[in-house]
Amino acid sequence: MKNLLGQTPLDSKDFPQSDQLLSTIFEYMGKMSTETDISKMLLLLADLGTKLVQADRCTVWLRETATQTVWTVAGHGVERISISETSGIVGESLQSGILISVEDAYLDERFNIEVDRETGYRTRSMLCIPFTNQEGKIIGAFQAINKIGDSQFTRKDETLLTFASTYAGKSLDAFILQNELLETQKEIIETMGEIGESRSQETGNHVRRVAKYSYKLALLAGIPESRALLLRYASPMHDIGKVATPDSILLKPGKLTTEEFEHMKLHTVVGYNIFRNSERELLKTAAIIAYQHHERWDGQGYPRGIKEEQIHIFGRITAVADVFDALGSDRVYKNAWPLEKIVSYLEEQRGKQFDPTLIDLFLNHLDEFVTIRDSYTDRA
Numbered sequence: 119m120k121n122l123l124g125q126t127p128l129d130s131k132d133f134p135q136s137d138q139l140l141s142t143i144f145e146y147m148g149k150m151s152t153e154t155d156i157s158k159m160l161l162l163l164a165d166l167g168t169k170l171v172q173a174d175r176c177t178v179w180l181r182e183t184a185t186q187t188v189w190t191v192a193g194h195g196v197e198r199i200s201i202s203e204t205s206g207i208v209g210e211s212l213q214s215g216i217l218i219s220v221e222d223a224y225l226d227e228r229f230n231i232e233v234d235r236e237t238g239y240r241t242r243s244m245l246c247i248p249f250t251n252q253e254g255k256i257i258g259a260f261q262a263i264n265k266i267g268d269s270q271f272t273r274k275d276e277t278l279l280t281f282a283s284t285y286a287g288k289s290l291d292a293f294i295l296q297n298e299l300l301e302t303q304k305e306i307i308e309t310m311g312e313i314g315e316s317r318s319q320e321t322g323n324h325v326r327r328v329a330k331y332s333y334k335l336a337l338l339a340g341i342p343e344s345r346a347l348l349l350r351y352a353s354p355m356h357d358i359g360k361v362a363t364p365d366s367i368l369l370k371p372g373k374l375t376t377e378e379f380e381h382m383k384l385h386t387v388v389g390y391n392i393f394r395n396s397e398r399e400l401l402k403t404a405a406i407i408a409y410q411h412h413e414r415w416d417g418q419g420y421p422r423g424i425k426e427e428q429i430h431i432f433g434r435i436t437a438v439a440d441v442f443d444a445l446g447s448d449r450v451y452k453n454a455w456p457l458e459k460i461v462s463y464l465e466e467q468r469g470k471q472f473d474p475t476l477i478d479l480f481l482n483h484l485d486e487f488v489t490i491r492d493s494y495t496d497r498a
């Protein structure tokens with residue numbers, strides 16, 4: 119063992135002179151520099167590790183502070199594996215910040231045999247090195263298992279894996295931050311959407327479904343993926359303006375009076391005003407959707423009564439998605455409609471309430487929308 123965080127200086131004679139190794143390193147750095155998916159990044163780093171130290175396999179573990187676990191992916195398309203951040207040799211290395219090299223894991227009392235039990239693998243030699251972020255906080259560990267040829271990991275392997283580990287820390291740190299920001303954004307958006315809906319006793323699943331339908335319909339309409347994603351993340355906020363609607367209206371079990379409905383209509387303008395001054399693409403999109411989701415193709419909608427292509431494509435898409443979902447759901451003021459009745463309504467409103475092209479696309483792919491609906495039901 120040696121203290122990694124104490125920065126034991128690497129001895130230059132330990133560095134391999136082999137062109138082969140250098141070209142491997144450059145090859146992987148090239149691949150990783152364009153990688154945007156964190157799971158794939160972990161697999162690339164693991165591949166690099168196995169090549170550098172000639173291990174049977176390498177695993178890159180990443181810490182998840184909230185759950186006090188470390189996670190990794192076992193292979194392409196394979197689900198995440200999580201273990202406690204204090205368990206096993208990996209855990210010991212994470213807690214202590216030191217490099218650990220063992221000859222036979224089964225003879226080491228720290229070893230957690232669970233992972234082997236699950237995978238049917240026999241771990242023998244193991245090299246485990248923690249890595250840190252810019253602030254020096256340990257964010258994960260690089261683990262090499264079973265030196266090829268049944269021998270032991272050498273001092274040179276330690277040096278090489280330390281290098282890979284340092285590189286992993288630097289590149290994953292940026293990833294985690296980026297990921298964190300994106301996840302936070304998405305969470306805030308969903309939560310905001312739910313605030314609008316929850317007071318009218320609609321579940322969070324309503325906003326999730328509307329998001330999915332909108333995204334799907336956008337792709338069917340030929341909108342590029344990046345724009346469709348923007349719609350998906352913004353559409354949950356279409357009814358955010360309902361926060362300003364009094365309960366007496368929102369929760370009224372029966373039909374609204376004309377006056378009450380006039381008040382209700384304001385939720386579009388309120389939503390628009392919440393987001394309209396933002397510079398952020400996502401919130402600008404949310405502003406458009408909040409403002410336009412009750413406009414109608416024939417110009418009879420609200421708040422402005424704009425028509426046809428004057429209505430942004432995102433507004434037209436969300437209108438279909440929102441009504442499809444509202445009709446299929448129980449509301450305080452109505453029961454859910456059966457699917458046939460919803461379909462005939464959409465057909466009847468083709469070119470009146472809704473963009474005819476979108477209705478054609480929607481009805482031609484009806485089963486896919488129903489599948490989405492059934493995967494996010496309101497009742498257990």
Ligand code: C2E
Nearest residue numbers: 367368369370371372373374382412441444445449451452
């Ligand atoms: P919501 O419940 O989310 O409904 C969204 C849209 O789905 C409605 O927009 C309407 O286009 C369609 N929709 C929902 N239920 C029905 C229905 O039974 N028949 C038909 N033809 N369409 C339906 P709309 O009408 O502009 O309403 C906006 C929001 O105003 C509704 O959102 C709901 O929160 C509220 N609201 C509308 N009508 C009533 C009502 O009679 N009573 C109460 N308490 N609230 C209502």
Ligand code: SIN
Nearest residue numbers: 206207208229230233
């Ligand atoms: C351990 O670190 O003790 C077990 C984890 C593993 O084998 O991957």
Ligand code: SIN
Nearest residue numbers: 340341342345431432
């Ligand atoms: C489109 O109509 O293809 C895209 C519209 C938009 O992204 O605003």
Ligand code: FE
Nearest residue numbers: 356357411412
């Ligand atoms: Fe609405």
Ligand code: FE
Nearest residue numbers: 356357440444
């Ligand atoms: Fe809605």
